[in-house]
Amino acid sequence: MKPSVADPEHHIDPTDFAQAEINKSLSPETKIRLLRDMIRIRRFEETAGKHYNAGKMGGFLHRYDGQESIAVGCASLMGAHDHMITAYRNHGHALSVGMSMEECMAELFGRATGCSKGKGGSMHFFAPDKNYWGGHGIVGGQSPLGAGLAYYVKYKGLKGSCMCFMGDGAVNQGAYHESLNLAGLFDLPVIYVIENNGYSMGTSQARSSVYKNCLAYRADGYDIVWDLINGWDLYEVRAKMQIAVKRAHEESRPTVVEINTYRHYGHSVADSKAKVYRAEDEIERFKQHHDPIQLWRNRLMEEGVITEAVYQELDKAAKAEAVASVDFAEASAYPEFEDITKDVYFEVDEFTEAGRTGRHFFND
């Protein structure tokens, strides 16, 4: 078992990831921006949760609280040709790549001003202009798509990658295994990021998967380099992910990383046994000692980058932004009835020649 970081060529001291080149070069402003981005996710999710419970939204709401360092850390490494795709727990990724709280909140409220015009809902946010490809509701369904986005990057000879996120439960979908084989066989610059929060709904990792060492180690069987990351340390996320990004850019080779993390709340807001399958003290322990936001905040205080006042300021701003996004959503209109059958076919929407031959829709 040889995780990629152990390779001396990367010059990484596993006892201090702050010293990795990619982190040493961070300006204080950028460090503060990373903190701000994590806080924004936390406040967005809290605000969404509150309004979900008040009956303002339908469907599911899968909150990202506790996992913020992963989306923010990974997004901070993205360049012009790096892409991102994930599953249904996708609000953090969406905000990390620069989607606005307004368009995201409006989507949750089912409004026409939402990022998917109210058509996708909580699980299905997209922003292709920001290299963000969703937001996918079917567990593991995004894994071949991630390979495909990387295929484009390689096909066009670009220096880029696709970061494809998934949960610890998704690694047992066949599509994921087929994707790994394809990625290895075709030298695709894809990075599979397993956000391991220990549970898939009410099922612990031990009850859902058999594995040697760790879930990422399964990649070894496909001759794909892998790594294991402490998700609550933003420096570590960035340092190790950067190695994978570099591998994608320079060698066009895939990587599988497993990032340990924890979700603070239930699988979705409606999780009848959220406090049954996870012991209360386990939840408390992670909130107290492994909260990526608190750890990053402490780190930046130690480094003298921020003061408590700066942190409070960021937090206040994030809260205000979240509240404003609700106002925006509530002031927005719902889609029109006619919108239900729009965005189904390109050719019909664009009224092209192909869209005008034959019948496309079959209601009266």
Next chain:
Amino acid sequence: MPVITYREAIRHALDEELARDENVVIMGEEVAQYDGAYKVTQGLWKKWGDKRVVDTPISEAGFIGMGIGASMLGVRPVMELMFWSFAYVAWDQMINNAATIRYMSGGKINCPIVIRGPANGGTNVGATHSHTPENFIANTPGLKVVCPATPYDAKGLMKAAIRDNDPVYVMENTVLYGETGEVPDEEYVIPIGVADVKREGSDISLIAHGRAVITCLKAAEILAEEHGIDCEVVDLRSIRPLDEETIIESVRKTNRALCVEENKPFCGVGAQIASLIQDRCFDDLDGPVGRISAVDAPAIYSPPLEKLQLPYPEQVVQKVLAMV
């Protein structure tokens, strides 16, 4: 007679069949320790233990296929799909393997499997979670598909499905899980392939399955009270095998037919019924067969819009008024 929920009715069927036949095994994601995502299997793991009620990883192709394989030797798996929408991950197993193994072996192998779970829109879970594949299944010879609308039917059909020696795919509905109805304590089984006239009437036949039956019953009430129109509501219960005689008998009596379903229109169940009616009741008809289906697009998330995407009572009322 005891009044219980649709969810409890299915649970009672599972419980009774677990007791009746030691080969019955319940399997699926979160069905055991979590008591089921929609609590259909609540308490069964506690009562029956690890051998009979089994939690699976999120590997639909794998565990559904495993169930099909086990059924070939006589295990009688009752597989839960948390949503029928996730069946697409296991489509090859369900369509290629389960439906054809008997045929391709010249009748030497049976596949007594039940695959069950909710197949419905209307809960704002978006396009990936709102599929209603009963028409796809019914399009596949070798498979049976039933769509119960009431607690009574849900229990009786589930028991028949488990005892059936062919693959039976049962499509439930999360919107109906909490609905209540009378279910007797005494054992009963509803044969698959027998429709049920849920309301007798003389002016028009409303032909439906699943939740659309409930929609039709509400519409029929409004039509009777406010418009003096007497609707007959035929609940198909089973899509394949299809009880053609009950449909024909009803249309011969009312001379008008409206097919209502929550499925999409193209090659939907209503299309098959309409074809049957024009074939067998052409001279009895006073007008063309009508159809109401979901608005023909992927399921929209936006809650007030999704409400309009699926058939609703007032829509049925308007359609009937235009037809009679």
